[in-house]
Amino acid sequence: xxxxxxxxxxxxxxxxxxxxxxxxxxxxxxxxxxxxxxxxxxxxxxxxxxxxxxxxxxxxxxxxxxxxxxxxxxxxxxxxxxxxxxxxxxxxxxxxxxxxxxxxxxxxxxxxxxxxxxxxxxxxxxxxxxxxxxxxxx
Numbered sequence: 001x002x003x004x005x006x007x008x009x010x011x012x013x014x015x016x017x018x019x020x021x022x023x024x025x026x027x028x029x030x031x032x033x034x035x036x037x038x039x040x041x042x043x044x045x046x047x048x049x050x051x052x053x054x055x056x057x058x059x060x061x062x063x064x065x066x067x068x069x070x071x072x073x074x075x076x077x078x079x080x081x082x083x084x085x086x087x088x089x090x091x092x093x094x095x096x097x098x099x100x101x102x103x104x105x106x107x108x109x110x111x112x113x114x115x116x117x118x119x120x121x122x123x124x125x126x127x128x129x130x131x132x133x134x135x136x137x138x
Contacts, residue, residue, distance in 0.1 A: 003032075004031060004032045004033075004034070005029060005030070005031050005032075006029065006030045007028070007029050007030075009026075011030050012026035012027055012028070012029070012030060012074075013026050014059070015027055015030045015054075015056050015059070015066060015068075015074040015076060016066070016067060016068055016074075017059070017064075017066065017067060018059050018060060018061040018062065018063070018064060018065065018066050018067075019059070019060050019061065019062055020061065020062050020063055020064040022064035022067055023067075024067070025067035025068050025069045026068060027052075027054055027068035027071060027072050027073055027074035028051075028068070028071045028072060028073065029073050029074070030056075030073075030074045030076055031073060031074070031075055031076065032076045032078070032079045033075060033077070033079070033080065034079045034080060035080070036080075039075065039077075039080075042073070042075065043075075046072070046073055051071075051072050051073055052068065052070045052071060052072030052073070053072060053073055053075060054066055054067075054068045054072055054073070054074045054075065055074075055075050055077060055097075056074050056075060056076045056077065056078075057077060057078070057097065057098075058078070058100070077096070077097040077098045078098040079098055080096035080097055080098040081096055081098035081099050081100075081103065082095070082096045082099070083095050083096075083099055083103070083104065083107050084096065086107070086108075086111075088111060088113070091113065093108075101115050101117070
């Protein structure tokens with residue numbers, strides 16, 4: 001329920017486009033899950049009802065991946081922003097999908113590590129596929 005769900009036109013339109021040239025295609029609703037369990041429950045519900053699911057990070061993609069061309073539910077993962085584990089020995093970090101590059105680098109300050117700009121989207125969100133950190137000064 002509110003404030004974790006919205007069907008407001010402005011919110012849906014904000015989540016229906018990215019930085020690409022594709023026209024806005026808003027979802028039917030936007031939800032802000034705050035845990036893996038909530039994502040699993042929402043995904044299971046959408047699957048049972050055959051409702052499309054559209055993940056949303058920061059909306060800075062260039063391919064139109066957040067456009068809900070068949071409607072559905074947008075999963076805005078920005079509130080899942082915990083840095084769960086950091087291993088300085090093997091340069092690995094476990095983050096939730098809402099952790100931005102800026103937040104990660106702030107957390108890393110003083111460790112000699114940073115997450116460089118070239119490996120993330122324009123909005124600074126690490127997103128899926130981030131697997132390693134680089135040592136500072138290399």
